[in-house]
Amino acid sequence: MAQSVELKNPHLNKMSQDYLYHLALNVPNTKDTRDIQKRFGDVKFICMGGTASRMLELALFLRELLGVKDNSEPEDLCRSGNRYAVYKVGPVLCASHGVGMSTFSVVLHELLKLVRYAKCQDPVFLRIGTCGGVGVPPGTVVVTKEAYNGYLRNEHEIAILGEKVVRPANFTADVVKDLVACGLGDNFKTIEANTMATECFYEGQGRTDGAVCNYSEEDKMQFLRKCHDEKGIRNIEMEATMFSSLTNLCNVKAGDICVTLIDRLKGDQVEISMETKSEYEHRPFIIVGRYIQKILASTT
Ligand SMILES: O=P(O)(O)O[C@@H]1C[C@H](O)[C@@H](CO)O1
Numbered sequence: 001m002a003q004s005v006e007l008k009n010p011h012l013n014k015m016s017q018d019y020l021y022h023l024a025l026n027v028p029n030t031k032d033t034r035d036i037q038k039r040f041g042d043v044k045f046i047c048m049g050g051t052a053s054r055m056l057e058l059a060l061f062l063r064e065l066l067g068v069k070d071n072s073e074p075e076d077l078c079r080s081g082n083r084y085a086v087y088k089v090g091p092v093l094c095a096s097h098g099v100g101m102s103t104f105s106v107v108l109h110e111l112l113k114l115v116r117y118a119k120c121q122d123p124v125f126l127r128i129g130t131c132g133g134v135g136v137p138p139g140t141v142v143v144t145k146e147a148y149n150g151y152l153r154n155e156h157e158i159a160i161l162g163e164k165v166v167r168p169a170n171f172t173a174d175v176v177k178d179l180v181a182c183g184l185g186d187n188f189k190t191i192e193a194n195t196m197a198t199e200c201f202y203e204g205q206g207r208t209d210g211a212v213c214n215y216s217e218e219d220k221m222q223f224l225r226k227c228h229d230e231k232g233i234r235n236i237e238m239e240a241t242m243f244s245s246l247t248n249l250c251n252v253k254a255g256d257i258c259v260t261l262i263d264r265l266k267g268d269q270v271e272i273s274m275e276t277k278s279e280y281e282h283r284p285f286i287i288v289g290r291y292i293q294k295i296l297a298s299t300t
């Protein structure tokens, strides 16, 4: 049976109104959310990625694929918040989240509250991103199974009230399986693998081309090989641990699907042309599009 989202925060039940500040969306009466339900109640997929332009492209791609009749420029529903862009295409929200887990966690908390207030049924949260590959050719699409932090632990670590809180960081098994199945038969590879999510693009990902670096090229290669050989890590990005742990805690289905822009066993600088990057970024769109069509067909 389809279910609404139940968040794990008893304080929310005591709030008579809620302003989703970064989304610039007001919930004036949390006990009567009919307005929000009317606007967002049909949402079944929340697709998220770093940039507003990628999310606009995704919205246009899905609009065509899903046959949503509308020729106007998709409207950024959260423009007045000046932080994140959110587009709605039929049952899909496409939201930007910025770089890294700290900016992503802000919009994720607010989107989770939005789907709760809107009483969305069984929403699936998907991150559609880019990443560095580890021992796989650029252009490979990686669907994350287990997310590892920069200490190579399969968990998300966060400071709360002055304490270290550690939470599991795994993605929903059936979402992973379905996404991978939707990636069969393309002229590029889609694989299921583990992902390292770091707090820093440069030192955190073992690059030697940041402003600061006090380890050697050999130290870096040893670490990257350890990621590959001992942890089954095939890509590195900056969100997967926080994303999987927060959605997990809220009992919400989630998947992380990213295309590799570089093989980190071969270098640090992301030098691909904008044209190639744009073609690569489109690859997860194709898979997510099929996934959405498949889920919609099985539930309607
Ligand atoms: O979704 P995007 O492409 O923003 O994801 C990766 C991970 C970081 O956010 C960023 C680093 O360049 O790209």
Ligand SMILES: O=c1cc[nH]c(=O)[nH]1
Residues within 6 Å of the ligand: 130, 131, 132, 133, 201, 205, 236, 237, 238, 261, 262, 270
């Ligand atoms: O190497 C890379 C490329 C994209 N995004 C990352 O986080 N790392």
